[in-house]
Amino acid sequence: MGPEHDPDLIELRPVRSYRVEELQLVGNYAMQIFWDDGHSAGIYAWPYLRRLCPCSICQAERAGSGQSQEDR
Secondary structure (H helix, E strand, O other), rough: OHEEEEEEOOOOOOOOOOOEEEEEEEOEEEEEEEEEOOOOOOEEEEEHHHHHHHHHHHHHHHEEEOOHHHHH
């Protein structure tokens, strides 16, 4: 089957870290993020942000039910 692949070959690493400069609420359904490099494109809905959450509580909830409470 050939040699094993190098896991670092497909790992994406950002060139630099980005810092949040400001957060603004968009209605009661999302937020807009202003980054330190000057861009602010995109509105991020709460269910999307919840799916990105790395905390152990959210991970356990996703593993147990397959969806977060906001998606229900």
